[in-house]
Amino acid sequence: MTNSIRQFPCEGLICPICGEPLLQNGGSLLCGRNHSYDIARQGYVNLLPVQQKHSLAPGDTPEMLAARRAFLDEGHYSAIRNDVIRALDGIPGGVKAMADVGCGEGYYTAGFQRIFPQARVIGADISKAAVRMAASCDRNICWITATASRLPVKDGFVDAVTAMFSLLCEEEFSRILRPGGRVIEVTAGTRHLIELKRIIYDDVFAQHKCPKAPAGFLREIGCELRRFTMTLDGRQLRNLLLMTPHTLRVRPENRARIEGIDSLELTVEYFLRVLERAEN
Numbered sequence: 001m002t003n004s005i006r007q008f009p010c011e012g013l014i015c016p017i018c019g020e021p022l023l024q025n026g027g028s029l030l031c032g033r034n035h036s037y038d039i040a041r042q043g044y045v046n047l048l049p050v051q052q053k054h055s056l057a058p059g060d061t062p063e064m065l066a067a068r069r070a071f072l073d074e075g076h077y078s079a080i081r082n083d084v085i086r087a088l089d090g091i092p093g094g095v096k097a098m099a100d101v102g103c104g105e106g107y108y109t110a111g112f113q114r115i116f117p118q119a120r121v122i123g124a125d126i127s128k129a130a131v132r133m134a135a136s137c138d139r140n141i142c143w144i145t146a147t148a149s150r151l152p153v154k155d156g157f158v159d160a161v162t163a164m165f166s167l168l169c170e171e172e173f174s175r176i177l178r179p180g181g182r183v184i185e186v187t188a189g190t191r192h193l194i195e196l197k198r199i200i201y202d203d204v205f206a207q208h209k210c211p212k213a214p215a216g217f218l219r220e221i222g223c224e225l226r227r228f229t230m231t232l233d234g235r236q237l238r239n240l241l242l243m244t245p246h247t248l249r250v251r252p253e254n255r256a257r258i259e260g261i262d263s264l265e266l267t268v269e270y271f272l273r274v275l276e277r278a279e280n
């Protein structure tokens with residue numbers, strides 16, 4: 001074991017309390033007004049002040065995160081990740097810095113950093129447990145606990161924001177984007193995992209989905225509905241159920257039915273939307 005202090009990739013970060021730039025000072029990040037944030041030994045920084053937290057442990061539970069990691073690492077959603085990488089590749093001027101907001105356990109974030117090794121990649125999530133798990137993926141990534149509605153990132157610092165099955169905070173994403181920068185958003189379509197939802201819900205199509213039109217900070221430049229199928233065995237299906245919010249709503253008798261399934265073909269359907277920062 002060494003006690004050497006690791007460099008934390010903090011360029012572009014600002015203090016969530018006063019907005020001053022954050023610089024590394026030993027094992028902490030410090031702003032000009034002496035607000036200090038410890039760099040956790042796992043390689044992330046908690047930049048979510050208590051006043052921005054709306055619950056004690058916001059976000060997915062550790063059990064949901066472990067299921068998400070096991071499922072995603074098997075590559076079932078690699079086509080989605082590749083779609084987003086292509087969209088990032090198409091950003092005029094390239095991607096020198098980006099933020100993956102609502103990064104979860106970091107599967108997509110780590111994939112983006114691998115494809116864009118020169119880019120400064122920030123992975124942000126409101127869940128400390130998620131960011132702690134994510135930090136084990138790639139130590140070059142700037143992993144932070146933060147809320148999407150108040151990102152501790154300088155104005156205009158990033159070329160891209162990704163929001164993978166997470167939330168779109170238009171005004172805030174537009175603030176941290178440079179002019180011409182883009183948001184790549186992935187959201188579930190109405191038929192996403194329809195075969196699983198038919199087991200769980202009585203009225204599946206009542207949950208009709210479509211991305212909301214942007215309110216003015218971002219301009220939509222493309223939105224496509226993509227679809228593919230995957231066949232899962234029982235273990236994979238249980239992980240899938242556990243990693244989604246459906247796990248919180250499924251009735252015990254339906255959970256038992258799902259747990260008895262050996263193999264199921266499922267539809268994966270998602271909107272891939274590209275939005276550009278609107279000119280001021």
Ligand SMILES: C[S@@+](CC[C@H](N)C(=O)[O-])C[C@H]1O[C@@H](n2cnc3c(N)ncnc32)[C@H](O)[C@@H]1O
Pocket residue numbers: 058059060068101102103104105107108124125126127130146147148149163164165166167
């Ligand atoms: C459905 S998960 C998606 C995780 C990851 N992007 C993926 O696709 O595997 C949504 C994530 O958004 C995070 N989240 C929810 N509200 C948030 C907020 N206000 N700010 C930042 N992250 C948030 C959750 O903790 C969770 O990790």
